[in-house]
Amino acid sequence: MTxxxxxxxxxxxxxxxxxxxxxRHGQFYAxxxxxxxxxxxxxxxxxxQGVPDHPRSWLVTVATRRLTDEWRSERARRDREVAVAVxxxxxxxxAPAADEEPPSGDDTLKLLFLCCHTALxxxxxxxxxxxxxxxxxxxxxxxxxxxxxxTMSQRIRRAKQRIEAAxxxxxxxxxxxxxxxxxxxxxxxxxxxxEGYTASSGAELHRAELTGEAIRLARELRRLLPxxxxxxxxxxxxxxxxxxxxxxxxxxxxxxxLAEQDRGRWDRAGIEExxxxxxxxxxxxxxxxxxxxAAIAAVHAEAPAAADTDWPQIVALYRxxxxxxxxxxxxxxxxxxxxxxxxxxxxxxxxxxxxxxxxTAGHHRLAAVRxxxxxxxxxxxxxxxAYLAAARATISLPERHYLEVRAARLTGDR
Amino acid sequence: xxxxxxxxxxxxxxxxxxxxxxxxxxxxxxxELTESGELVGGxxxxxxxxxxxxxxxxxGGTEVTDGPFLESKEQFAGYLTVxxxxxxxxxxxxxxWPDVAHGVGVLEVRPVMxxxxxxx
Numbered sequence: 001m002t003x004x005x006x007x008x009x010x011x012x013x014x015x016x017x018x019x020x021x022x023x024r025h026g027q028f029y030a031x032x033x034x035x036x037x038x039x040x041x042x043x044x045x046x047x048x049q050g051v052p053d054h055p056r057s058w059l060v061t062v063a064t065r066r067l068t069d070e071w072r073s074e075r076a077r078r079d080r081e082v083a084v085a086v087x088x089x090x091x092x093x094x095a096p097a098a099d100e101e102p103p104s105g106d107d108t109l110k111l112l113f114l115c116c117h118t119a120l121x122x123x124x125x126x127x128x129x130x131x132x133x134x135x136x137x138x139x140x141x142x143x144x145x146x147x148x149x150x151t152m153s154q155r156i157r158r159a160k161q162r163i164e165a166a167x168x169x170x171x172x173x174x175x176x177x178x179x180x181x182x183x184x185x186x187x188x189x190x191x192x193x194x195e196g197y198t199a200s201s202g203a204e205l206h207r208a209e210l211t212g213e214a215i216r217l218a219r220e221l222r223r224l225l226p227x228x229x230x231x232x233x234x235x236x237x238x239x240x241x242x243x244x245x246x247x248x249x250x251x252x253x254x255x256x257x258l259a260e261q262d263r264g265r266w267d268r269a270g271i272e273e274x275x276x277x278x279x280x281x282x283x284x285x286x287x288x289x290x291x292x293x294a295a296i297a298a299v300h301a302e303a304p305a306a307a308d309t310d311w312p313q314i315v316a317l318y319r320x321x322x323x324x325x326x327x328x329x330x331x332x333x334x335x336x337x338x339x340x341x342x343x344x345x346x347x348x349x350x351x352x353x354x355x356x357x358x359x360t361a362g363h364h365r366l367a368a369v370r371x372x373x374x375x376x377x378x379x380x381x382x383x384x385x386a387y388l389a390a391a392r393a394t395i396s397l398p399e400r401h402y403l404e405v406r407a408a409r410l411t412g413d414r
Numbered sequence: 415x416x417x418x419x420x421x422x423x424x425x426x427x428x429x430x431x432x433x434x435x436x437x438x439x440x441x442x443x444x445x446e447l448t449e450s451g452e453l454v455g456g457x458x459x460x461x462x463x464x465x466x467x468x469x470x471x472x473x474g475g476t477e478v479t480d481g482p483f484l485e486s487k488e489q490f491a492g493y494l495t496v497x498x499x500x501x502x503x504x505x506x507x508x509x510x511w512p513d514v515a516h517g518v519g520v521l522e523v524r525p526v527m528x529x530x531x532x533x534x
Contacts, residue, residue: 121499124451147454147497155451198528395525 006046009055010039011216014135017059019107021067022170028114029160030067032132038063039135108133109224110170112217115159116184119166124159125188126195131156134213144210145195185221186234186290189214193238197245198396211242229285232277233294239274240297243267255398259306271301289325292317311340328360332369344376364393368403375410384410415526416494416508420519421487422462436512443510447496452507456494488519495526 001009014035021031038059052058115129127145130136136144142152173181196210218235225231247265250256278294285291296317303309318334331354339347351370354360371386387407391400425433447453462482471477482489491513498504504523513519 123497123499150448151451151453151497154449158449158451395527397527400527 001046001051003047006043006051009051010042010059011135011213013056013059014039015108015111015133016056017063018132019111020060021063022111023107025067026170028168028170029164030070031063032160034063034066034070035059036131036137037066040137106172106224108220110172112185112221113173113181114163114168114170116181116188117163117166117168118181118184119162119168120159122188122191124155124162125184126191127152127155128159128163129188129217130192130213134217136213140209144207182225182228182230186230189218189221190234190238190290192217193241197241211238211245214238215242229281230288230290232281232285233288233291236274236278236281236294237290237297239270239277240294240301243270243274243301249398253398255402257402258300261306263305266301271298274298275301287320287324289321292321292324296321309340311337315341328354328357329365332360332365336369336372339373339376344373347373348377362393364390364399364403367393371403371406375406380410415524416456416496416504416511417490417522417524418492418494418511418513418519419488419522420491420513422489422491424518432516436516439510439512439515443507447507452496452498452503454495454497456492458492459490462489491519501525 017038018031018035021035022028025031041062042055042059046052046055111133112129115132116125120128127141130141130144131138138153138156139149141156142149145152172178193211193214196207196212196214215235215238218231218238222228222231222235243266244258244261246267247261247263248256248258274294275298278291278298281291282295287295296314299310299313299317314337315334318330318337322330322334331350335347335350337347338350348370351366351373354366360366367386367390371383371390374383374386377383384407387403387410391403391407394400394403425436428436444453463480465480465482466478467481467483468476468478494507494511496504496507498507501523508514508521508523511521514521
């Protein structure tokens with residue numbers, strides 16, 4: 001088996017093995033450490049020595065051994081201190097045979113809910129989900145997020161401590177809690193996806209792995225919760241967005257906006273799967289924000305050329321989205337779509353109230369959309385000033401270059 | 415990124431007690447930032463006397479001169495990179511840095527440009 005295949009296998013097995021251990025022993029913190037060690041042992045031994053016949057059992061056995069070693073040495077310390085001569089029986093001897101455990105998808109789900117615990121900051125939720133559910137090592141997560149391994153390791157350690165301090169149990173949350181917690185799970189998966197998707201140069205390889213990992217986890221979540229329309233919607237949204245990847249950067253790594261992308265380079269298989277998923281989900285599920293965003297992406301994907309885009313349909317979908325999840329960023333995108341149907345001045349009118357909203361006032365996206373609409377309206381001086389304001393406000397390098405080029409074009413060719 | 419600007423050599427003008435207090439405070443903040451997972455990295459810079467400035471020469475080519483680019487009382491002394499939830503949090507860390515707390519320097523807080531961008 002190749003290193004890559006071993007890695008994929010380990011990532012798929014990681015949450016199952018962790019689930020077995022936590023269900024059997026409790027103590028999420030200690031079990032998670034033990035599973036990480038077992039995964040590392042497998043990653044070094046399997047490519048050279050071959051994958052064992054029962055890889056999951058192998059991992060459960062090795063992780064359990066680590067766990068009992070840890071407990072024994074702790075107990076030995078305590079025993080010496082209190083001078084108690086009685087030895088506990090070896091835990092390994094009383095543990096059920098590893099290969100009796102059925103694989104349980106429920107465990108993966110419980111882990112996802114646990115890692116996206118509301119007591120954690122979002123960056124901690126992301127790190128813990130990637131490690132405990134995704135099976136990535138601390139070093140891999142640190143590389144993907146461009147922080148030192150020590151920083152990431154602290155973040156994960158504190159996240160585990162906070163979960164234990166919050167008294168979280170390894171169980172499905174109550175029905176009342178579930179929706180709010182599922183919202184956090186979907187949000188974390190979408191963040192992981194975006195972290196991978198918005199990256200370009202530098203650590204490209206590791207970041208592309210993040211989009212792959214987010215899609216894999218969303219697929220797994222959909223397998224476990226087939227009756228949730230928003231889970232289907234998020235997976236569809238990821239697939240439809242990821243389908244643009246090959247076309248959204250030019251030869252020099254510069255960003256290519258949606259309207260100028262070579263649609264022949266879009267990934268047709270991803271688009272077909274995403275469109276089918278969201279179309280089907282909308283027939284039986286009440287529409288939620290992820291489904292509507294996926295539907296908007298699907299309308300874009302189905303246009304053979306940018307000029308053929310069904311803008312009235314997109315405007316209608318944005319109206320639904322603005323009602324479901326009112327948010328100034330939605331208004332911003334809605335304004336851009338309205339401009340395509342009713343003209344740039346109608347779009348600019350929608351933008352006006354956003355100057356008074358502290359979430360968007362001074363935000364580079366507001367300035368960038370305004371610049372684009374002003375350019376369409378033929379107001380070159382105001383458009384140029386807005387492009388430059390947007391370039392000053394962004395902290396993304398490719399985006400700043402793009403905006404500066406747009407501004408320069410308005411000065412140059414008059 | 416937290417850019418630290420201070421007067422070169424100010425440390426020599428302090429009493430030993432003041433020096434220990436300042437270095438102690440730095441250790442406390444660094445420990446906290448490491449534990450919270452907010453610390454990404456940082457470096458202290460050597461004395462500005464060791465700076466070389468490279469600029470285009472008047473007659474074409476380049477020239478190298480001793481000394482920093484800016485002639486000012488306060489010089490760029492080092493930086494700290496932190497990964498925090500909000501810009502306000504970064505400013506809060508900067509406000510606790512001894513250069514600011516003891517009035518011997520200023521910290522400039524600026525976002526680092528990412529090599530990434532959202533789709534437009």
